[in-house]
Amino acid sequence: MTWIMLQSLFLPLSVVLMMSLYKSRRRFMTRFYEAMARNGKARKLYVQLLLVLLLLFHYAYANGHPGEFGIVLSTIICAAMFSTKRTDKWLRWLSDRPRRYVASALMALVFGFVPHLYTVAVTIAFILLGALFYPSEEALTEREEGKEKSGKAEHPGTSADTPYDNHHAGLPNNADNGNPNESAQ
Numbered sequence: 001m002t003w004i005m006l007q008s009l010f011l012p013l014s015v016v017l018m019m020s021l022y023k024s025r026r027r028f029m030t031r032f033y034e035a036m037a038r039n040g041k042a043r044k045l046y047v048q049l050l051l052v053l054l055l056l057f058h059y060a061y062a063n064g065h066p067g068e069f070g071i072v073l074s075t076i077i078c079a080a081m082f083s084t085k086r087t088d089k090w091l092r093w094l095s096d097r098p099r100r101y102v103a104s105a106l107m108a109l110v111f112g113f114v115p116h117l118y119t120v121a122v123t124i125a126f127i128l129l130g131a132l133f134y135p136s137e138e139a140l141t142e143r144e145e146g147k148e149k150s151g152k153a154e155h156p157g158t159s160a161d162t163p164y165d166n167h168h169a170g171l172p173n174n175a176d177n178g179n180p181n182e183s184a185q
Helices: 002-022 027-038 040-064 071-080 084-096 098-112 115-133 137-154 180-184
Strands: none
Touching: 002 040, 002 115, 027 040, 027 115, 027 137, 040 071, 040 084, 040 115, 071 115, 084 098, 084 115, 084 137, 098 115
């Protein structure tokens, strides 16, 4: 009975926690989002924590409902989530396109009313909640562009990789010496 209560509280508790964090204006959430947009390791940690939460839900559900065969489909989805790159693609795919997000949410809602697909519905719901906090493609490209611009500003000499980029190298020495013949050479 304890497993069934834990399993039934798992989804509403996670939704309430996620929504309270999402609407939070605290500095922690800003730093969290910045770390996710800036660092691939932070995104990997986030994906792995999402997978651990899903596996904990599956464990509680399997102990509360022994012999339930509907858990197999959601376990396959969890097994696919062991690939961080694949899960990263899924979360980006959902976070950048609202229509896909809504379609997935409606699919999870429909699956929630089918008894054997309840775990699939919860798995999709957790992935959708994870996509809420995942940085969009625009935020990730802005960060990458910012790194490229700051890298060029910090090391201006490294941008001249070809010999033709350095055609004005002698100008600072000959620019103000008053002899027009030397600057033409």
